[in-house]
Amino acid sequence: MKRWGLMIIVSLFLAGCTAFSAVGQPEQPQEAVVKQTEAKPLPKDIHLVALGDSLTEGVGDGEGKGGYVGRLVPLLAAEDRVRTVTVTNLGKRGRRSGELEPVVDAHQGELKRADLILLTIGGNDVMNVVRSHFFDLSYERFAKESKLFADRLDHLLISLRIANPDAVIVLVGLYNPFSTTLPNIPEIDDVIAEWNKASQVVLSRYDRTIFVDIQDIFTDRDELLHRDEFHPNAAGYEQIATRVYHALNEQKEWWVN
Structure with missing residues (x-):
């Protein structure tokens, strides 16, 4: 009887210790619980408006993929935070900087909805100097037109x-x-x-703007040009799209939040 009594007492003691351990276990910090249940942000529908000249239109793209804009879309769409990418492409061959204001006025609705506005402009402004002063071209003529271009861009x-x-x-x-x-x-x-530098100065006056330098891509790289020796070809547009994507990726919090 003493042995059974001793065993009962020990059993009750062990049960009490087990119950105490379960009750006395420290609670999980509330912050950790919040982190476990925090919902991920919903994917975003991106509205993209592309403005400008033949580079926006995609002239010279022998693969018919829409130049750099068309190649940029799947790169953006592959982002985890992006659900869809809708594009309004307003690029037109031959367009100069002074011809963009009416385009902006005519497409206020699309621009108001835009998350991204892509712009290529200036190449035809340079070509206009070439055509107008082919036999007396000088650095000074380009420098003078660069200032006018910067004003129009502003x-x-x-x-x-x-x-x-x-x-x-x-x-x-x-x-x-x-x-x-x-x-x-x-x-x-x-x-x-110098023209690129002038453009960068203008953009620096405005928030949420990005300048993408592509001059080095085409330096001594004629294989990236279309047979007209002016526009990029498919490979050239691929290089531009990749450069623009990397620039946007560095400022991802601007357009996916």
Whole structure:
């Protein structure tokens, strides 16, 4: 009887210790519980408006994929936070910077909905200087026109910001396709660099803007040009799309939040 009594007492003691351990276990921190149950942000529908010249239109793309804009879309759509990408492409061959204001005025609805506004402009402004002064081209003529171009770009940015204060605006810079066609202007690389620098200064005055420099992509790379020796070919557009995507990826919080 004493042995059974001792065993009962020990059993009750062990049961009490087990119950105490379960009750006395520290609770999981509330912060950890919140982290486990926190929902991920919903994927976003991205509205993209592309403005500008033949590079936006995709002239020279022998594969018919829509130039750099068409190649950028699947890269953006593959992002975890992106559900769909809707594109309005307003690019037109031959368009100069002074011809974009009416386009902006005519497409206020699309611009207001835009999360991203892509822009290529300036190449035809440079070509206009070439055509107008082919026999007396000089660095000074390009420099003078660069200042006028910067003023027009500034007014364009104002119009875009009035239409949409929040969209990310991406300006793709100029490149030099003239290495073989303008031998009488050996400083043409410097001309293009100066125009790009002027564009960067303009964009720096506005929030949520990105300048994408592509001049180096086409330096001594004629294999990236269309047979017209001016527009990119399919491979050239692929390079531009990749460069623009990386630039957007560095500022992802601007357009996916």
